[in-house]
Amino acid sequence: MILITGASRGLGRAIAERFVERGEEVLGISRETQGLPFEAVACDVSDHNAVKTIAQGLRKQKKEITGVINAAGIASMNLAVTTPAGMTQKLIQTNLVGTIHSCQLFAPLMMRRKAGSIINFSTIAVALGLKGESIYAASKAGVEGFSRAFAREMADFDIRVNCIAPGPIKTDLLKGVSGEQIEAIVSQQVIPKVFQPGDVCDLCEFLLCPQSKSVSGQILHVGGA
Amino acid sequence: MNLEESKSIVHACISEITDGEVNPTDDMNLIGKEASLDSMKLVELCLALEDKAGDLDFEFDWTSEAAMSRSQSLFRTVNSLAEEFHAQSQSKE
Numbered sequence: 001m002i003l004i005t006g007a008s009r010g011l012g013r014a015i016a017e018r019f020v021e022r023g024e025e026v027l028g029i030s031r032e033t034q035g036l037p038f039e040a041v042a043c044d045v046s047d048h049n050a051v052k053t054i055a056q057g058l059r060k061q062k063k064e065i066t067g068v069i070n071a072a073g074i075a076s077m078n079l080a081v082t083t084p085a086g087m088t089q090k091l092i093q094t095n096l097v098g099t100i101h102s103c104q105l106f107a108p109l110m111m112r113r114k115a116g117s118i119i120n121f122s123t124i125a126v127a128l129g130l131k132g133e134s135i136y137a138a139s140k141a142g143v144e145g146f147s148r149a150f151a152r153e154m155a156d157f158d159i160r161v162n163c164i165a166p167g168p169i170k171t172d173l174l175k176g177v178s179g180e181q182i183e184a185i186v187s188q189q190v191i192p193k194v195f196q197p198g199d200v201c202d203l204c205e206f207l208l209c210p211q212s213k214s215v216s217g218q219i220l221h222v223g224g225a
Numbered sequence: 226m227n228l229e230e231s232k233s234i235v236h237a238c239i240s241e242i243t244d245g246e247v248n249p250t251d252d253m254n255l256i257g258k259e260a261s262l263d264s265m266k267l268v269e270l271c272l273a274l275e276d277k278a279g280d281l282d283f284e285f286d287w288t289s290e291a292a293m294s295r296s297q298s299l300f301r302t303v304n305s306l307a308e309e310f311h312a313q314s315q316s317k318e
């Protein structure tokens with residue numbers, strides 16, 4: 001079974017649907033679960049106890065977890081000086097603390113078997129230091145730092161931990177961003193083009209498959225940074 | 226389950242995860258300079274105890290704030306870990 005947080009929309013949804021297409025058993029974990037075409041459970045990953053309850057349930061069911069993909073996240077494009085304190089808290093709690101909760105509570109389900117792969121999500125905004133994304137980038141820089149150190153902690157259990165850091169990807173979340181803003185970011189990528197959700201799904205498939213057994217503690221920039 | 230049975234379970238788990246290389250005693254340190262297990266073995270011990278608790282139909286929660294703060298740490302010695310394991314088994318009954 002593959003656990004995917006943030007599975008109700010955007011990249012998380014696309015990734016979940018890709019693995020379902022491949023015949024994998026998927027459990028989506030998201031705040032909204034209504035109408036999802038795969039098994040899903042409602043949970044806010046920033047709530048430690050809620051994530052813990054799911055982990056305990058999976059352990060009791062003796063589910064064999066092969067991968068965890070932490071795609072749950074929120075974005076807020078704002079200058080730091082105009083970002084309300086509540087939004088700062090929300091960004092850190094969901095993007096960073098939520099990822100930590102998921103990793104620390106779901107990893108033990110794979111540690112018993114000494115096998116598994118964890119994928120966390122960062123953003124190209126960290127590498128590029130994008131204006132107007134300082135707090136969002138800070139939350140994701142935390143995810144990168146956590147992932148690199150956590151990869152070393154998990155290596156003894158043959159669990160790999162990597163980060164995917166996408167640039168602008170064609171999802172609903174990009175609808176509110178102007179073409180000029182997207183172009184300004186994309187032009188700084190090594191491959192200056194807007195990638196599709198399917199390209200991120202391809203990377204997820206690779207990072208979960210045995211062919212990536214030598215890859216851990218890495219930040220993979222979609223399009224290059 | 227009484228405290229002695231809890232101790233037996235902890236001792237058995239330590240022997241199991243170390244392939245018999247560590248002979249546990251009640252006052253054996255689990256953390257600190259004198260620790261007999263490295264941090265990864267300590268995690269393996271907790272996972273093993275979690276599984277034993279599941280077999281005995283209770284949840285062994287080794288990450289809760291309450292368990293961690295109780296008398297400094299449940300991981301001080303084999304005995305303190307056994308006491309916590311026993312306490313949690315009783316609280317579920």
